[in-house]
Amino acid sequence: MAVTINTLREYKEKGEAFSALTAYDATFARLMSEAGVDVILIGDSLGMVLQGNDSTLPVTMEQMVYHVECVAAGNQGSLIMADMPFMSYSTPEVAMENAAELMRAGAHMVKLEGTDWMSETIARLSERGIPVCAHLGLTPQFVNKLGGFKVQGRDEKHAELMIEHASELVAAGADVILLECVPAPLAARITQTVRAPVIGIGAGCDTDGQVLVMHDMLDATPGRKPRFVKNFLADSGSIRGAFEAYVKAVRGRSFPAEEHTFKA
Numbered sequence: 001m002a003v004t005i006n007t008l009r010e011y012k013e014k015g016e017a018f019s020a021l022t023a024y025d026a027t028f029a030r031l032m033s034e035a036g037v038d039v040i041l042i043g044d045s046l047g048m049v050l051q052g053n054d055s056t057l058p059v060t061m062e063q064m065v066y067h068v069e070c071v072a073a074g075n076q077g078s079l080i081m082a083d084m085p086f087m088s089y090s091t092p093e094v095a096m097e098n099a100a101e102l103m104r105a106g107a108h109m110v111k112l113e114g115t116d117w118m119s120e121t122i123a124r125l126s127e128r129g130i131p132v133c134a135h136l137g138l139t140p141q142f143v144n145k146l147g148g149f150k151v152q153g154r155d156e157k158h159a160e161l162m163i164e165h166a167s168e169l170v171a172a173g174a175d176v177i178l179l180e181c182v183p184a185p186l187a188a189r190i191t192q193t194v195r196a197p198v199i200g201i202g203a204g205c206d207t208d209g210q211v212l213v214m215h216d217m218l219d220a221t222p223g224r225k226p227r228f229v230k231n232f233l234a235d236s237g238s239i240r241g242a243f244e245a246y247v248k249a250v251r252g253r254s255f256p257a258e259e260h261t262f263k264a
């Protein structure tokens with residue numbers, strides 16, 4: 001059975017953790033969906049792991065559309081989430097055009113990075129039939145404003161603000177919230193506060209779902225080892241085995257463990 005937004009809501013209601021991974025082509029997308037990965041994210045992380053850039057900013061809409069088409073061709077029933085690249089949602093009008101293009105390419109949901117300023121855009125997309133994931137916390141498209149790839153929401157003021165933003169974006173129509181690099185207690189509070197499913201990366205084990213960049217969990221990014229990454233290839237013997245081990249660990253909430261978690 002194909003995974004839909006309703007499947008993710010059911011997981012949240014039942015307290016069952018779901019898994020997500022990034023993929024950028026048909027071969028890996030097929031392996032992932034056969035392994036039971038619920039959500040495949042065509043992340044603009046492709047700007048770093050495929051293109052070798054030091055940020056996600058150079059990624060274009062044309063490139064995103066191409067990779068969404070590739071993933072859609074290999075997908076076997078996972079929910080396909082596509083990142084909207086830098087400046088492709090700078091106004092609600094621009095966002096509508098570009099989100100429609102990603103949906104036509106095969107996405108089931110788009111993902112945007114930002115805070116309360118995205119409310120109008122999210123409302124418009126949602127009203128017109130485009131499911132949205134709102135990405136909060138460490139938002140890589142803002143790396144130059146954030147001053148680096150740093151954990152967000154560490155002090156009470158910023159933590160409260162993130163909870164407010166998550167609630168506001170869900171009220172505007174966001175179907176999923178993604179939290180990147182936030183302390184686990186804050187991620188747990190947001191997960192309890194909003195009715196939408198919450199996916200975490202570097203956000204502890206209490207979010208409704210987990211996501212990792214595929215290249216990181218296959219240990220294919222030497223020199224780039226964020227604390228929240230686990231090498232799932234090491235004990236699995238094959239790429240398919242690594243995906244299966246990841247799905248099992250997420251479902252069993254054995255990943256992320258203490259050592260992958262920011263506590264404050």
Ligand code: KIV
Pocket residue numbers: 022041042043044045046083178180201211213
């Ligand atoms: O672009 C991406 O791969 C992402 C993940 C880090 C969540 O947004």
